[in-house]
Amino acid sequence: MRYIIVGAGAVGGTIGGRLAESGHDVVLVARGAHYAALRAAGLRLTTPEGTQVHQLPVVQGPDELTPLRRDDVLVLAVKTQDSTAALDAWSACPVTGGGTAGELLPLVCAQNGVESERLALRRFRRVHAMCVWLPAMHIEPGAVSAAGTPLSGMLHLGRYPTGTDETTRHIAADLEKSSFLAPVVPDVMRWKYAKLLSxxxxxxxxxxxxxxxxxxxxxxxxxxxxxxxxxxxxxxxxxxxxxxxxxxxxxxxxxxxxxxxxxxxxxxxxxxxxxxxxxxxxxxxxxxxxxxxxxxxxxxxxxxxxxxxxxxxxxxxxxxxxxxxxxxxxxxxxxxxxxxx
CATH class of the missing domain: 1.10.1040.10 (N-(1-d-carboxylethyl)-l-norvaline Dehydrogenase; domain 2)
Structure with missing residues (x-):
């Protein structure tokens, strides 16, 4: 699987950087000064283990990756107020061999709140929800820090609205190998509503x-x-x-x-x-x-x-x-x- 991190801020940058550390294929999506810094000097990810710089592919939008691969996983990590624009842009993106991302590719909503999954399901057939317990910070362009130790965070994962599938388990296994606790649960929205309250x-x-x-x-x-x-x-x-x-x-x-x-x-x-x-x-x-x-x-x-x-x-x-x-x-x-x- 190749992971396309749509929104490489605190959460997306940490997930993308940790996946890259464990050998996974990762593309970061960013904009503005953050995009420029990532292009120029890479992603600087600081954790309790130290600071690593990841020289990863970084794009501003889907046009720079078209067509997408059939093994791509889209991880939506923008703030919810930016979800509609991102979902519109990526769902229509063509995929190698025919079809679009919205028709063929899994999309994971790695965000606070409970609205993005509904927005995504209008555009994507395969939506996964992720409850993000991940203490991370992104203030400076090109830099992300994550304070969780010995694991970076806990990411409950399941299909939306309910259930699990082989893709859920595959993504969770990759996250478990990348310094995350990633429980697979059929009722993931219960966890997201609990996070909403906090x-x-x-x-x-x-x-x-x-x-x-x-x-x-x-x-x-x-x-x-x-x-x-x-x-x-x-x-x-x-x-x-x-x-x-x-x-x-x-x-x-x-x-x-x-x-x-x-x-x-x-x-x-x-x-x-x-x-x-x-x-x-x-x-x-x-x-x-x-x-x-x-x-x-x-x-x-x-x-x-x-x-x-x-x-x-x-x-x-x-x-x-x-x-x-x-x-x-x-x-x-x-x-x-x-x-x-």
Missing amino acids: NLANAIEAVSGLLTSDEGRALFARALAEGQAVLAAAGIGAAGKEEQSEARDGRIKFDPFDGSERVGGSSWQSLDRGTGTIEADYLNGEIALLGRLHGIPTPVNDTLQRLANTFARERRAAGSMTVGELVQVVDAAAETTEVAH
Whole structure:
């Protein structure tokens, strides 16, 4: 199999670099300054084992790889807000011997949230979902770091919407040989919904910094309670804390390997890079959507979604609002919601 990593940022770069280290054929897809740096100097992947530079093929889009090979696997690792454009571009790409990528090739959604799989299934017949537990950072063009040790992360994998197949198992086996824990599960979306709940903290972290205070953790608990309530109302199951802990079972330690203070996650990094977009619509916004569908108010997640989008659009600095200020804005929105109901 050749792995085409569509979005070679923190997650995609780590997966692509680790697969390359174990001898797999990998192509990276990137854009802008990151693409230029990868072309000029390779992918610099830093892990607890040290830094390795991978001189891998890198392209900006499918036109540079056409036609695709029949043994290609597409790994979609862009943020969900960029999924539609990427899926449109790659699904129509011709494959050697006839047919298109959407008709013939497997696509793995290695992303936060639960929306990309639905978007992908409109365009691809063979969609796989991946629940990504992978502490990684991409701030500097050409460079990615991954702090997980002794394995880089845990990547639950299954067919979407349910089930597994030989391709699932083949991909998982390749990942297991590449410093990942990759359980094959027929109910992978349960794991992705569990990750969605934990990702409700992303907007808090992006706007006001790491959740190190009681006030910040209490705000996350309120966002989480809304998320759990709407999932229950929608009849959607999610893996529990004990199940998640048992899966990791001491196999992966997430502490920064160089002793430095941990920086923010994916949403924080989007603000720090000044991309102008953020994935809040598909994290806190997913809870807001389910709340509206099932008649459950979600003022905390509504507000976090709105503020995260405002920060991204206005290119405000990550963590530049205090937790106290954020709580005041959320409380005001919650009071307005109570009055309206």
